[in-house]
Amino acid sequence: MQYAAPQTVEAAIDLLTSHEGAHVLAGGTDLLVQLRSDRVAPEVIVDIKRIDGMKSIRDDSGGFRIGAAVSAAEITEHAGLGAAWPGLVEAAGLIGSTQVQGRATIVGNLCNASPAADTTPALIAAGARIVISGPTGTREIPAEEMTTGPGRTTLAKGELVEAVRLPTRAARSGDAYLRFIPRTEMDIAVVGAGVSLSFDDAGMCQAARVALGAVAPKAVLVADAAAALIGTAIDDAALEQLAQACAAACNPIDDKRGTIEFRTQVAGVLAKRAAVAAKERAFAAQK
Amino acid sequence: MPTVSMTVNGKAVASDVEGRTLLVDFLRENLRLTGTHVGCDTLQCGACVVHVNGDSVKACSMLALSAEGAEITTIEGIANPDGSLSVLQRAFQDHHGLQCGFCTPGMVMSAADLLKRNANPSEREVREWLEGNLCRCTGYHNIVKAILAAAAEMRGEKIAAE
Numbered sequence: 089m090q091y092a093a094p095q096t097v098e099a100a101i102d103l104l105t106s107h108e109g110a111h112v113l114a115g116g117t118d119l120l121v122q123l124r125s126d127r128v129a130p131e132v133i134v135d136i137k138r139i140d141g142m143k144s145i146r147d148d149s150g151g152f153r154i155g156a157a158v159s160a161a162e163i164t165e166h167a168g169l170g171a172a173w174p175g176l177v178e179a180a181g182l183i184g185s186t187q188v189q190g191r192a193t194i195v196g197n198l199c200n201a202s203p204a205a206d207t208t209p210a211l212i213a214a215g216a217r218i219v220i221s222g223p224t225g226t227r228e229i230p231a232e233e234m235t236t237g238p239g240r241t242t243l244a245k246g247e248l249v250e251a252v253r254l255p256t257r258a259a260r261s262g263d264a265y266l267r268f269i270p271r272t273e274m275d276i277a278v279v280g281a282g283v284s285l286s287f288d289d290a291g292m293c294q295a296a297r298v299a300l301g302a303v304a305p306k307a308v309l310v311a312d313a314a315a316a317l318i319g320t321a322i323d324d325a326a327l328e329q330l331a332q333a334c335a336a337a338c339n340p341i342d343d344k345r346g347t348i349e350f351r352t353q354v355a356g357v358l359a360k361r362a363a364v365a366a367k368e369r370a371f372a373a374q375k
Numbered sequence: 376m377p378t379v380s381m382t383v384n385g386k387a388v389a390s391d392v393e394g395r396t397l398l399v400d401f402l403r404e405n406l407r408l409t410g411t412h413v414g415c416d417t418l419q420c421g422a423c424v425v426h427v428n429g430d431s432v433k434a435c436s437m438l439a440l441s442a443e444g445a446e447i448t449t450i451e452g453i454a455n456p457d458g459s460l461s462v463l464q465r466a467f468q469d470h471h472g473l474q475c476g477f478c479t480p481g482m483v484m485s486a487a488d489l490l491k492r493n494a495n496p497s498e499r500e501v502r503e504w505l506e507g508n509l510c511r512c513t514g515y516h517n518i519v520k521a522i523l524a525a526a527a528e529m530r531g532e533k534i535a536a537e
Contacts, residue, residue, distance in 0.1 A: 091377065091394035091440040117436055121417045123395060133394065135441055161430075185507020187433045187485070188418055273506035274419065 089123075093135040097221050097250060100134050105223050105246035107132045112248050114157050115191040117184060118200040136248065145169065150256035153219075156196075156249045160189040160207075173254060174369055175263030175282055175362070179210035182267060185274050195249045201235040204277040204302035208235070210265040212299035212309050213282035215255050222247030232299070232309040258295070260287040262369030264362040267301070268354050270345065277302045278346040281334070281358035285317065285366045293317045298330065298363075303338040303355050310337040313359060322367045330363060331356030381445045383408070384452030392439045399423040399434035401442075402449060410450040410480050414509070421508035424481040425449045431488035433481075433507070450480035453487060463487055463525040472521035474512035482508050486522045494530055498523060 094100045104110045111130040113119055114137070122128045136142050142157035145166055152169060160180040163169055170177050176194075183192050183206055194207040198218070211231040218234050220227050223246040231252070235241050243249070263284035269275035280301030288294045298313035316329035340351040380389040383406060390405045397416070402408045402425065414420035416435045423434040426448040453461050460468065463483055473479045482505070489496060489504045496504070501522050502515065510518060527533065 089394040091438060093440070093443070113438070113441075115436075116438065116441070117418055120397065120436060120438070124397075124416055133438070135438075137441065184418065185421070186504055187421065187424060187431050187507050188436065190430055190432055191436045273503075 089130060090132045091135065092132055093138045095138055095140065097139055097248075100136055100139060100248060101221060101223055101246055103132055103134045104248060110134055112136055112199070114193040114196040114199075115159060116196075117188050117192040118196060134248075142250070148253055152254040154194065154252045154254070156251055157193055158195075160184075160192045160194060160197075161186075163194065164189065169254075172257045173210075173214055173263055175265045175284065175366065176207065176210040176214055176216075176254070179207045179265040179267075179280075179282065182206045182265075195252060198231065198234050198252075199241055199243070199249060201237070201239050201241050201306070202276075203238055203305055203307065204280065205307065206265070206267055206277055206280055206301065208307040209280050209282035209299035209301040210263070211252065211282075212307055213263055213265070213284040213297045215284065215297055217253045217255075218249055219251045219253060220247050221250050226250070228253070232307070235306045237305045258286045260289075260370045261285065261295075262366040262372075264365035264369065266358045266362045266365070268346075268358060276345065279303055279340075279351050279354045279358055280307075281355060281362045283359060283362040283366045285322070285363065285370055287367070287370050291321055291371075293320055293322055293326075293367075296363075298334065298359055300334060300337060300355050300359065303340040303351050305339070308337055310334055310359075312336065317363060322363055327360045327363060331360050334359040377440060379440050379443050381442050381447055383447045384449060394438070394440060396439045397435050398425070398427075398432075398437040398439050398442050398447075401439035402434060402447070405439075408449050408451050412477055412480055414477065414481075419507075419509065420478070421481040421485060421505075422478050424484040424508065426484060426488065429488075429491075431485050448484075450483060453483060462528050463490065463522070466521040466525035466528065467518070470517050470521035470524055472513065472518040478508060478510045478512075482510065482518055486518075486525070489522070490526050490529065494526060496523070496526060 110132040113135040142155040163180040216231040267277040267280040286295040296314040296317040312333035320326035338352040376391040412422035414422035
């Protein structure tokens with residue numbers, strides 16, 4: 089196995105295009121474990137951490153551009169992201185352990201395409217867009233279109249993710265991500281729920297995005313759940329509608345960590361709690 | 376075979392490595408620094424924690440080649456220059472922060488990173504920081520006590536061992 093650490097995106101794309109079975113290495117917290125257990129046997133590993141811009145969080149016309157090799161720890165320590173997107177930041181703070189967060193990246197979390205990835209529902213709720221570069225140029229897609237199923241993404245041969253773009257935050261907006269695990273640390277989500285809300289002057293919800301993880305083959309954006317919140321003050325009736333819409337969107341597996349019935353019920357409960365937290369943050373910020 | 380160079384415990388080292396060699400295997404096999412332990416090699420147990428450019432990292436979560444040019448500190452580089460135990464290492468001894476000792480190098484390296492960031496951590500902060508370091512002997516209690524005692528001593532306070 090060859091290891092390459094190109095310094096430009098173009099050189100990385102060349103390597104990914106010219107080798108069968110080339111793998112991108114960002115944080116490595118998924119790839120190295122897969123390598124050790126012989127689940128993958130790449131001919132070339134393309135380490136993107138030495139590419140200019142991949143390790144930076146930049147202002148992006150009032151939003152943020154997070155390079156693909158930015159670690160979860162760099163996200164949780166970033167004051168601007170913490171103020172604008174606390175839900176995404178709390179999702180990044182749930183990945184693995186302290187040292188794993190020092191290596192792991194949210195783009196890797198997305199591209200590994202686990203249905204239980206913690207940051208993916210938070211990215212989808214935030215309305216993040218994914219910047220993809222490849223042999224034919226650069227394209228941008230919404231986060232919810234990145235994965236197609238467990239371990240599968242829409243990336244074509246030779247393509248890699250360069251960055252995640254987070255939009256400008258409207259006034260009176262907040263997001264939250266909650267997950268259920270049977271212990272307190274170092275576990276895989278049984279259910280995850282990300283909610284992002286914006287409110288008008290009168291305190292009514294005018295924009296909402298709700299995403300669920302670990303309840304379907306891929307993280308899902310639940311349009312009916314968002315519709316249940318828009319135009320309301322996130323009262324009990326709206327939250328009940330939200331929970332029902334979330335339960336209806338669930339298509340989970342039954343496994344040792346949670347049954348279908350359990351995951352379906354917990355999805356609604358977590359979404360309600362995340363919506364309440366997102367609302368509190370929208371007004372606490374007083375933007 | 377490609378060559379990798381880095382600084383380990385203040386000493387410049389260079390060696391040929393295979394592409395798939397993990398940093399932890401490079402440290403143990405090429406440099407014979409066997410104080411860094413391998414418990415799981417799947418990023419879970421934390422026995423292989425070292426410092427990479429000052430941050431604690433599980434040495435099984437990095438390829439050796441990714442550490443090109445990095446400054447690495449292992450458990451062998453933590454003692455005082457005269458070879459005596461550091462305050463943190465001595466606190467583990469004084470407070471019985473180990474039984475079999477397998478997890479200890481990783482525990483000490485994680486704790487050293489915590490104390491660099493937070494000179495006065497609460498018990499809860501210590502316990503949360505150690506989320507990625509597993510110990511199957513002590514139940515963590517004495518490890519936490521040792522770290523809190525070391526932090527106190529480094530701040531100029533002194534806590535008596537039981």
